[in-house]
Amino acid sequence: MMQARATAPIARTIFVVATEASGDRLGANLMKVLRQRLGDAVRFEGVGGQSMAREGLVSLFPIEELSIIGVSAVVKHLPKILRLIRTTADAVVEASPDILVIVDSPDFTHRVARRVRAQDPSIPIIDYVAPSVWAWRPGRASAMRSYVDHVLALLPFEPDEYRRLGGPPCSYVGHPLTEQVTVLRPGIEEQKRREETPPVLLVLPGSRRSEIRHHMAVFGEALGRLKAEGVAFELILPTMPHLQDAVDAALTNWPLQPRVVTGEHEKRAAFRIARAALAKSGTVTLELAIAGVPMVAGYRTGGLEASIIRRLINVKSVILANLVVGENVVPEYLQQDCTPEKLFRALLDVLADTPLRRRQLEAFAKIDTIMSTGNQPPSLRAAEIVLEAMRKSRRSA
CATH class of the missing domain: 3.40.50.2000 (Glycogen Phosphorylase B;)
Structure with a gap:
C-alpha cells in the first residue's frame, strides 16, 4: 500500500x-x-x-x-x-x-x-x-x-x-515605544542622578534637517536666557549621526554648548538621567512621557505649511503625550508662540518642584495602564x- x-x-x-x-x-x-x-x-x-x-x-x-x-x-x-x-x-x-x-x-x-x-x-x-x-x-x-x-x-x-x-x-x-520601557526608565543610580544638581536638561530640536533649521536658533536663545538667569544645568543634545553636521553648524551661534550624543543607545541613556526636556512636538514627547521626563514642547515650520496646518488642525493639543494621557499637561508653544521668552519661562517651571512639574509626573504615571496591550x-x-x-x-x- x-x-x-x-x-x-x-x-x-x-x-x-x-x-x-x-x-x-x-x-x-x-x-x-x-x-x-x-x-x-x-x-x-x-x-x-x-x-x-x-x-x-x-x-x-x-x-x-x-x-x-x-x-x-x-x-x-x-x-x-x-x-x-x-x-x-x-x-x-x-x-x-x-x-x-x-x-x-x-x-x-x-x-x-x-x-x-x-x-x-x-x-x-x-x-x-x-x-x-x-x-x-x-x-x-x-x-x-x-x-x-x-x-x-x-x-x-x-x-x-x-x-x-x-x-x-x-x-x-x-505603540512600539511601549516595548522600550526598560531602556527609557532609570535604574537606581540613574534615578539618583535625576535628583542631583545640576539637573540634566535635554534639548531635542528634531530628527529632520528642516526641524533642525527651524528650532535650533529659538531653542538656543531660550537656553541662553536660562543660563543668564543663573540657573545651573547640564545640557545634553541627543541627535542622529546623519544630522550631526547640521547640529554642529547651528551650535556655533549658541550662547552655551551642550554635550552632543548620537544614536539611539546614547539617547536612551540621556533620557534615564534627565530631569526635564525642551523638545519639538512629535513622537519624542510620548517617548519622554514614558521615560517620566517633564517637558516643554515647541514647534515651528515654514509659513506655507503653517497656514495649511492652522486651517486643518482639529484638536486642542498637537502634543502626542497630551493626547495619550487625555490632559494638556505639557505646555506647547507653536509657530509665533514659540519664542525664547515663553520657552525660557516654561523651562523654569519644569526644572523646579512646581505644580506644573508634579502634574506632568502624575499624568505620565498613568501611561502604562492607558497604553497596555x-x-x-x-x-x-x-x-x-x-x-x-x-x-x-x-x-x-
Whole structure:
C-alpha cells in the first residue's frame, strides 16, 4: 500500500510598503513575526529600508528617494512621486499577493492602495499606523472604507475615533515605544542622578534637517536666557549621526554648548538621567512621557505649511503625550508662540518642584495602564490581524 506523501504548505506572498525610517522598523518587526508564524511558507515583496532589508526584503526602490519634506519640495518632485506610486501599485498587482500591508506615510501609501483596489479588488489591504483623522481632515476616515480593510492603530484612543468618523475597522495594537520601557526608565543610580544638581536638561530640536533649521536658533536663545538667569544645568543634545553636521553648524551661534550624543543607545541613556526636556512636538514627547521626563514642547515650520496646518488642525493639543494621557499637561508653544521668552519661562517651571512639574509626573504615571496591550508586543498583535485577514480572504481559501 502506497503511503501518501506530505504536501508542502502553500507559499503566501505578503507585500509590504513602508517609505520612512519609522515605518521601515515597524515593517521589519511585522515581517519577523510573520516569518516565525509561517516559516518558509511566506515570501515578502515591497518597498522598505535597511531594517526590512535585514528581514530579506529586496525593495523596489531606495526609500531615500522619498525623503522629501515641505510643501514646496513635494511640488517640485511631484512627477517623480507620482511615478513611484504607479510603479509600486503596478508591482503589487503583478505580484498578486495574499495581502498588502501599507505602513504609515499615507500621502504615498494610500495612493498606492487606491490604485491597487481599483485594479484588483480581491487583494486585502491592511493599513499599519492609523492616519491622524482625529486631528485633521476627518473626512479621510470614511473615504478609507473603500480601499482599506483594517487599520492597525498605535494609540489607544484611535479605534473609538475611527468608529465615530465612520472609518474602516480599527484595532489598537500598541505603540512600539511601549516595548522600550526598560531602556527609557532609570535604574537606581540613574534615578539618583535625576535628583542631583545640576539637573540634566535635554534639548531635542528634531530628527529632520528642516526641524533642525527651524528650532535650533529659538531653542538656543531660550537656553541662553536660562543660563543668564543663573540657573545651573547640564545640557545634553541627543541627535542622529546623519544630522550631526547640521547640529554642529547651528551650535556655533549658541550662547552655551551642550554635550552632543548620537544614536539611539546614547539617547536612551540621556533620557534615564534627565530631569526635564525642551523638545519639538512629535513622537519624542510620548517617548519622554514614558521615560517620566517633564517637558516643554515647541514647534515651528515654514509659513506655507503653517497656514495649511492652522486651517486643518482639529484638536486642542498637537502634543502626542497630551493626547495619550487625555490632559494638556505639557505646555506647547507653536509657530509665533514659540519664542525664547515663553520657552525660557516654561523651562523654569519644569526644572523646579512646581505644580506644573508634579502634574506632568502624575499624568505620565498613568501611561502604562492607558497604553497596555496585555503584555503582548505590538508586532505580534499586528501580525495576528494580518494573518486573520489572510485567512478570511478568498485569495487564500
